[in-house]
Amino acid sequence: MSQTPQTAPSGSERDHASGSSRPPAIVILDFGSQYSELIARRVRETEVFSLVMGYATTAAELKALAPKGIILSGGPSSVYEEGAPLCDPGLWDLGIPVLGVCYGMQLMVQQLGGSVVAAGRAEYGKAPLHVDDPVDLLTNVASGSTMWMSHGDSVEALPDGFVRLAHTDNTPEAAVANHARRLYGVQFHPEVVHSSGGMVMIRNFVYHICGCTPDWTTAAFIDEAIGEVRAQVGEKRVLLALSGGVDSSTLAFLLHQAIGDRLTCMFIDQGFMRKGEPEFLMEFFDQQFHINVEYINARERFISKLAGITDPEEKRKIIGTEFIRVFEEESRRLGPFDYLAQGTLYPDVIESAGTNVDPKTGERVAVKIKSHHNVGGLPKDLQFKLVEPLRRLFKDEVRKVGRSLGLPQEIVGRHPFPGPGLAIRILGEVTDDKLDILRDADLIVREEVRDAGLYDEIWQAFAVLLPVRSVGVMGDKRTYAYPIVLRCVSSEDGMTADWSRLPYDLLELISNRIVNEVRGVNRVVLDITSKPPGTIEWE
Ligand SMILES: Nc1ncnc2c1ncn2[C@@H]1O[C@H](COP(=O)(O)OP(=O)(O)OP(=O)(O)O)[C@@H](O)[C@H]1O
Ligand SMILES: O=c1[nH]c(=O)c2[nH+]cn([C@@H]3O[C@H](COP(=O)(O)O)[C@@H](O)[C@H]3O)c2[nH]1
Ligand SMILES: NC(=O)CC[C@H](N)C(=O)O
Numbered sequence: 246m247s248q249t250p251q252t253a254p255s256g257s258e259r260d261h262a263s264g265s266s267r268p269p270a271i272v273i274l275d276f277g278s279q280y281s282e283l284i285a286r287r288v289r290e291t292e293v294f295s296l297v298m299g300y301a302t303t304a305a306e307l308k309a310l311a312p313k314g315i316i317l318s319g320g321p322s323s324v325y326e327e328g329a330p331l332c333d334p335g336l337w338d339l340g341i342p343v344l345g346v347c348y349g350m351q352l353m354v355q356q357l358g359g360s361v362v363a364a365g366r367a368e369y370g371k372a373p374l375h376v377d378d379p380v381d382l383l384t385n386v387a388s389g390s391t392m393w394m395s396h397g398d399s400v401e402a403l404p405d406g407f408v409r410l411a412h413t414d415n416t417p418e419a420a421v422a423n424h425a426r427r428l429y430g431v432q433f434h435p436e437v438v439h440s441s442g443g444m445v446m447i448r449n450f451v452y453h454i455c456g457c458t459p460d461w462t463t464a465a466f467i468d469e470a471i472g473e474v475r476a477q478v479g480e481k482r483v484l485l486a487l488s489g490g491v492d493s494s495t496l497a498f499l500l501h502q503a504i505g506d507r508l509t510c511m512f513i514d515q516g517f518m519r520k521g522e523p524e525f526l527m528e529f530f531d532q533q534f535h536i537n538v539e540y541i542n543a544r545e546r547f548i549s550k551l552a553g554i555t556d557p558e559e560k561r562k563i564i565g566t567e568f569i570r571v572f573e574e575e576s577r578r579l580g581p582f583d584y585l586a587q588g589t590l591y592p593d594v595i596e597s598a599g600t601n602v603d604p605k606t607g608e609r610v611a612v613k614i615k616s617h618h619n620v621g622g623l624p625k626d627l628q629f630k631l632v633e634p635l636r637r638l639f640k641d642e643v644r645k646v647g648r649s650l651g652l653p654q655e656i657v658g659r660h661p662f663p664g665p666g667l668a669i670r671i672l673g674e675v676t677d678d679k680l681d682i683l684r685d686a687d688l689i690v691r692e693e694v695r696d697a698g699l700y701d702e703i704w705q706a707f708a709v710l711l712p713v714r715s716v717g718v719m720g721d722k723r724t725y726a727y728p729i730v731l732r733c734v735s736s737e738d739g740m741t742a743d744w745s746r747l748p749y750d751l752l753e754l755i756s757n758r759i760v761n762e763v764r765g766v767n768r769v770v771l772d773i774t775s776k777p778p779g780t781i782e783w784e
């Protein structure tokens with residue numbers, strides 16, 4: 246991994262987000278794993294505040310921060326490679342308990358005198374854990390618990406003072422410890438949902454080994470976020486980008502509490518919304534909450550900017566830029582506004598690879614998956630300062646915050662809908678005709694999933710339009726029309742997802758209705774790909 250920077254920024258410069266004024270009880274050092282923030286979030290689920298920081302955070306910085314525990318994340322590198330990201334070796338002598346996960350464990354082993362080698366064969370997926378010593382870290386973790394593995398390297402020899410806590414069929418040193426120094430390592434990923442007993446282990450580490458107390462609650466988050474927003478914006482006015490989705494609606498309530506009528510909410514109709522959505526949103530906020538929302542009809546300008554554009558990343562960037570241009574123009578009309586508030590969440594940030602940038606090389610430790618319009622899709626010459634208090638949270642954490650602020654289930658329970666909207670669900674060029682087709686198909690999917698009583702069980706259910714055509718027969722006539730892809734997934738946070746096993750009868754109903762009712766479609770297919778390797782959206 247020679248492109249991995251040797252020196253990454255320390256955590257402090259990344260923490261412009263929520264909760265940053267509160268020192269983390271558990272620090273996660275990020276070695277580039279897609280799961281780093283997931284670890285932090287699992288720790289926060291135990292009501293202990295946790296933040297991710299750059300892997301090169303020095304021992305002195307950590308000492309000053311005085312967390313009760315440190316977790317080293319996994320990462321794509323191999324510890325024995327030149328240029329592999331290393332932590333400050335002073336870390337081991339701080340007397341603070343450390344848990345290394347996968348790469349983090351391998352690093353611990355190597356730096357303390359053991360050895361790590363490329364394993365005979367890589368191990369991905371579930372493996373039963375055989376517990377050899379059910380103490381501290383593994384207290385109440387049943388032998389045979391399924392753990393999620395994702396590694397190509399293995400620990401060959403343990404450093405002095407370390408013992409084995411557990412093994413798997415392929416991995417002799419699956420969990421290890423130096424009890425006296427309170428250093429622990431696991432080869433698997435306790436943070437992913439597929440690891441049963443993973444949470445038990447995290448609780449063991451956080452409460453029993455590190456001695457943390459559960460004081461990071463939704464109420465505490467709201468209080469601190471309100472305080473931070475007030476400190477950030479002072480007496481200035483804030484423009485809020487409101488989509489009517491869970492995140493920006495929650496943010497609207499939060500900011501309303503924080504700054505009252507210095508908040509202006511603005512909804513941009515970019516022309517890629519679902520059927521009935523703009524009307525629903527305007528009426529809902531106006532009638533139910535008496536929150537005034539500025540409605541901006543920008544349909545023409547968005548679709549004309551996308552004419553002839555087929556590349557997904559190009560589409561996303563154009564849309565992200567156009568959003569900001571509209572906000573800038575409207576800000577001149579209604580403002581001025583120095584601040585733009587967005588309901589950005591952590592998955593938007595990690596997938597746009599907005600974290601851990603090396604100031605010298607500009608390299609990122611986590612790789613880019615796609616540019617979310619509100620992060621990676623933003624223009625470089627952005628004139629607003631961003632207010633994004635939800636930036637460190639995952640969707641289910643936001644839902645809790647929203648509920649606690651009094652948002653009704655009708656909003657809090659909504660499926661996520663991406664800012665670029667239907668434009669990234671029409672593969673290739675976006676046209677008015679295709680938008681009409683997709684809107685109609687999407688409505689049928691939503692209606693039928695709701696009628697089947699499955700809406701709340703599913704993370705997202707939607708239709709995708711492919712720019713290819715196939716032959717069919719309808720009313721004895723040949724058709725040559727587009728297929729619609731049904732994409733329904735279950736997920737906890739959007740970072741990983743599985744395709745939903747919808748009942749065949751429901752699939753049949755949706756398929757029949759789409760082919761019969763939507764002009765221009767003659768075939769319906771089902772996407773049965775999980776994430777990874779697929780993503781939820783098709784672009
Ligand atoms: N049409 C829009 N008008 C104004 N702002 C928007 C619009 N679409 C998206 N945004 C902004 O971009 C942010 C990110 O969009 P995203 O879809 O992830 O969040 P959301 O719409 O608030 O919630 P959800 O993920 O549940 O749809 C929003 O929180 C909002 O600030
Ligand atoms: O506001 C958004 N702007 C975007 O550009 C964007 N792209 C994807 N998504 C949503 O994020 C979640 C993860 O999606 P992917 O697996 O496709 O990356 C899913 O819930 C997606 O719907 C977006 N939301
Ligand atoms: N997931 C990880 O942290 C992987 C670590 C290391 N690259 C390995 O393959 O073993």
Ligand SMILES: [Mg+2]
Nearest residue numbers: 488490662663
């Ligand atoms: Mg949305």
